[in-house]
Amino acid sequence: MSNATDPIGRRLPDSIASYWEQDLIKIFSTLAAVYALYLFVGVLLGYDLFGQLNSLRRLTFLIVVYGIAALVVNLHWGYSGLFNIGVVGFMAIGVYTATILSRPVAGQNPTGSLPGFGVPLPLAVVAGVLTAAAAGYVAALPSLRLRNDYFAIVTLAFAEILRITFKSSELQEVRLFGWTFGTGGGRGIRTFSNPVQTFFETSGQPIVATIEDIGLNGKIVPDWSFVLVLLTILIGTFWLISRLSASPFGRVLKGIRDDEEATQSLAKNTSSFKIRAFVIGCAILGLLGIVWQGASSGYVTPDRFVPELTFFIWIAVIIGGAGSNTGTIVGTILFVGLILEGPGQVRRVVEEFVGLSGSVPTFPDALSALVSGNIDPVMLYFFDQTSALRIIMTGLVLIWLLKRRPQGLFGDRQEVASSIDLEDRVNKRRERGSGAQTSGGDRN
Amino acid sequence: MSRQSKAEDNAHGASEQTDTVLSVEQLQKSFQGVTALDGVSFEVETETITGLIGPNGAGKSTTFNVISGAIEPDAGQVNFNDEDVTGLSPVQTSSRGLVRTFQIAREFKNMTVLENMMLPPKNQRGEAAWRSVLPGMRDNVQADEEELFERAWEMLEFFDIDHLALEDAGTLSGGQRKLLELARALMIDPDVLLLDEPFAGVNPSLERELLNRLEDLRDRGRTFLLVEHDMDLIMQHCERIIVMHQGQTLVTGSPEEVRSEEQVIEAYLGGEVT
Numbered sequence: 001m002s003n004a005t006d007p008i009g010r011r012l013p014d015s016i017a018s019y020w021e022q023d024l025i026k027i028f029s030t031l032a033a034v035y036a037l038y039l040f041v042g043v044l045l046g047y048d049l050f051g052q053l054n055s056l057r058r059l060t061f062l063i064v065v066y067g068i069a070a071l072v073v074n075l076h077w078g079y080s081g082l083f084n085i086g087v088v089g090f091m092a093i094g095v096y097t098a099t100i101l102s103r104p105v106a107g108q109n110p111t112g113s114l115p116g117f118g119v120p121l122p123l124a125v126v127a128g129v130l131t132a133a134a135a136g137y138v139a140a141l142p143s144l145r146l147r148n149d150y151f152a153i154v155t156l157a158f159a160e161i162l163r164i165t166f167k168s169s170e171l172q173e174v175r176l177f178g179w180t181f182g183t184g185g186g187r188g189i190r191t192f193s194n195p196v197q198t199f200f201e202t203s204g205q206p207i208v209a210t211i212e213d214i215g216l217n218g219k220i221v222p223d224w225s226f227v228l229v230l231l232t233i234l235i236g237t238f239w240l241i242s243r244l245s246a247s248p249f250g251r252v253l254k255g256i257r258d259d260e261e262a263t264q265s266l267a268k269n270t271s272s273f274k275i276r277a278f279v280i281g282c283a284i285l286g287l288l289g290i291v292w293q294g295a296s297s298g299y300v301t302p303d304r305f306v307p308e309l310t311f312f313i314w315i316a317v318i319i320g321g322a323g324s325n326t327g328t329i330v331g332t333i334l335f336v337g338l339i340l341e342g343p344g345q346v347r348r349v350v351e352e353f354v355g356l357s358g359s360v361p362t363f364p365d366a367l368s369a370l371v372s373g374n375i376d377p378v379m380l381y382f383f384d385q386t387s388a389l390r391i392i393m394t395g396l397v398l399i400w401l402l403k404r405r406p407q408g409l410f411g412d413r414q415e416v417a418s419s420i421d422l423e424d425r426v427n428k429r430r431e432r433g434s435g436a437q438t439s440g441g442d443r444n
Numbered sequence: 445m446s447r448q449s450k451a452e453d454n455a456h457g458a459s460e461q462t463d464t465v466l467s468v469e470q471l472q473k474s475f476q477g478v479t480a481l482d483g484v485s486f487e488v489e490t491e492t493i494t495g496l497i498g499p500n501g502a503g504k505s506t507t508f509n510v511i512s513g514a515i516e517p518d519a520g521q522v523n524f525n526d527e528d529v530t531g532l533s534p535v536q537t538s539s540r541g542l543v544r545t546f547q548i549a550r551e552f553k554n555m556t557v558l559e560n561m562m563l564p565p566k567n568q569r570g571e572a573a574w575r576s577v578l579p580g581m582r583d584n585v586q587a588d589e590e591e592l593f594e595r596a597w598e599m600l601e602f603f604d605i606d607h608l609a610l611e612d613a614g615t616l617s618g619g620q621r622k623l624l625e626l627a628r629a630l631m632i633d634p635d636v637l638l639l640d641e642p643f644a645g646v647n648p649s650l651e652r653e654l655l656n657r658l659e660d661l662r663d664r665g666r667t668f669l670l671v672e673h674d675m676d677l678i679m680q681h682c683e684r685i686i687v688m689h690q691g692q693t694l695v696t697g698s699p700e701e702v703r704s705e706e707q708v709i710e711a712y713l714g715g716e717v718t
Contacts, residue, residue: 240577247576247585248568251555255563258552265512265546266564267538267632276573323554419570419582420589422558426609429597 008409023326026410030330034059034337041345045352050217057223059341064230065292066340067332068237070316071325072281072288075241077314078322079250080277081257083152086139087285087313088305089159090132094286095294096166096183098128099191106180113190114173115180121192125290132286133279140278144271156307167302188301191294196226230291237284242325244280251417253277312340315394318401321408324415331409339397343389350383465490465667466542466636471510471520473503480506481517482691488636488684493658493668495678498688504671505547507688508638512544513537525635539566543634547641547671549621553614557605557624560613561596564631568592596631603627603657618645623654630661639670643677655681679703 008026038059042052069087076082102124103116119127135158143154165171165183172185183189200208200222208218244250252273255263263270293300312335320331354376362381369377382389401408416422466488473481481503488494496504509515511522513534522530524542538544552560570576570585600606603623608616613624622642629637643651658668659681672678678685679699687694687702695705 243577243582244573247573248562248570248589249573249576251559251563252571254555254559255552258554259550261514261534262546262550262552263563264534265514265538265544266628267535267543267566268563269535273571280573416556417559418562418589418593419576419585420593422556422562422593423610425590425593426558426597429606 026326027329027333030333031063034333037337038345041349044349050220053216053220053224057220057227059337061227061230061296062336062340063333064227064234065288066313066316066336067329068230068234068288068292069285069313070320070328070332071234071237071241072284073313073317074322074325074328075244075277075281078317078324078328079241079245079257080253080274081148081260082274082278083148084155084278084281085152085307085310085314086155086157086159087310088307089155089162090136090282090285091289091293092159092162092166092302092305093135094128094132094289095191095292095300096128096189097131097286098124098290099189099294099300100181100183101127102192103181103189114182114184117179117181121195124192125287128290129283129286132289133283136279136282136285137275139282140275144274144278156310159305159307159310163302163305166305183302186302188299191298191300193298194222194226194295196229196295197222200225226296233287233291238325238329240280240284244277245325245415246417247419248417249273249276254417312394315339315398318408319397321410324408324410327408327410339390339393343383343386343393347383347386350379354379463490464488465525466511466669467523468507468511469521469523471507471522472518473506473510473515474518479691481510481520484520484688484691484693486686486693486696488667488669490635490667491662491665492683493662493670493681494684494686495682496669496671496686496688497673497675497678498694501690502688503691504688505640506691508544508640508671511537512542512638538632538634541633541635542638543629543632543636544638545625545629545640545642547644549618549625551613551616551621551624551628553612555613556610557600557613557616558593558596558609560624560628561599561631562589562592564628565592565595566632599627599630604653619647619650622646623650626654626657630666634666636667636669639668641671641673643672643674651677 035056038055039052042055045051047055069091073084073087076084098121099116101117101119102121103114103118105118106115139155139158143151146154167183167186169185171183172187173180173182199205200218205221208221211221212218245253252263252268252270255266255268256270256273260270293304316332316335317328318331319335320327320329322328366377366381369375464487467486469485471481471484473479484503484507496507498504506515510517510520513529513532513536516531520530521528524537524540527540529537529540529542532540534544552563555563569581569588575581575585597606597609600609603626605620605623605627608620608624613621616624622645626637626639626642643654646654655677662668670682679702682699684697685699685702686696687705695702697705
């Protein structure tokens, strides 16, 4: 019998369940299932190869960026018990710092765009990450004395204050000591050109040429390459957080999560551990802000950093199960694939086959049409509300999870916090112990 | 068995040792007008098992909380190893080797027994985040962990709970949790252990075993101050006894001395002493 504790593992036949035990298999099979679903939708919609690749690229992009943020939430909440719901605030700090620093200085910038300090991009990125980390330190310092729920309020307020600050018209364009710079206010700010895009745009790139030779749109090369760069960051984050959690450092974090007072009475300065864990996570969020909000679209506005985004990231962690990196990634794949992007896909299929047309009615119009036997306006109305559908599905999934599996899919997994394999050491000791007994018996 | 005979020696000849490792002087503490401690003074001699007894509300747990730094006294002083530790935080007192356990065992429920054991030791290089991550540094951390595992394993064997090493601490029985908490506290290598009702909820045979362990550890140089309600147990196993009542120290002395004050105790404890 398989000893899997997660709901999927328990339902699998034994021969497959033993493979399921492996984390990579869990991640890749979930990903493959969601990919298959999207490919199927693509076939229904009659996508060509480029269309399919582009649809998967968009899906992968979202999974990767949400995955990085979800891993940080897992580090904060799952491993350290820090209730951070100001995730977007630290992303905003990272991207705004990097952008303002890297904008060309006044006079050298293309007309109409906001000037900055002209710092080279790599330096600006480092500065953005460090500023996000520093912001994390500032936010954590006074609030770590607070209980979890109050810490949550502080981080949420911190993120909102930042968003409103970046939006304020006073900071739209500032002149200070001869420098002109600003946040762009509510209109946002042009960030920087994506180095990956720039690299492939220089003419005569052999890969782009080859792709175009076989009749595909060359645009998929830089687009997919950028996703691969992000994927590298995701893998790095996964590796970093796994190492951190499986170490004496992570062990103390786990202790704090279980019982902070008991940890203190065992001579551990818990504040120091909490601050360090928090700051590391905030630095990663700063980098994520730069590569996600900054590099992907070339433009950033404060409205990208609404609390809703934080909550979506949290839901990905809750589905997978806090306290497990693998669970977090699987949860993210399911969340992005089904809840975040799912309604849009369904809508496209319905539109394709039902052939909905006409303007979107108001809800009362749709209802009265339904009474008179015409279902189309209701469908039209329903599928126009993709963002509302997301929220509804999120609510349903949360209710289902709370009732059936409050710890998430992989939340009750045991991830032992040590830099060595303790299970292996224990088994060796036991073998040695029983071996010694037998040999002792022989001598007698 | 030389160890056992030494234990016997100690049990009967403890009054010869007079080194004070922990002392409290005139502790005062009141909570919103209610006086919890009203001049508590006593000394704990090194390498003894000292009992702290008294009826409910006598101020035993408050005294523990003040000594460990969980609460600050209104007045008075706590000295540990010739240092004034009054008002230091639990982190600071435990770092100095003055470690407590709790009345209700507070094991880390979602961690394995072995993880519980490997958390406390001080100066772990792997507690620096970057050392646990960087490949070159991590080798040292792993070497430390191997050593730490061996120590934890020996301690688990000593307390006879090594068979539970890989279990979640939350699944242990009440008695096993008490053992684990004591074993875990010992991993810091403390000079003095404050044990708040270490035998509550422990079955009698395990209690005897635990007491043997304590005596064994005392003979290896540790000092125990324990709060306990079972008078027979205190009388049999403690070299020194401190009796508290209504926030004050009533009597301090050897079991014989305290027993001779039986009239007083009986009056205060309502005839609990037999």
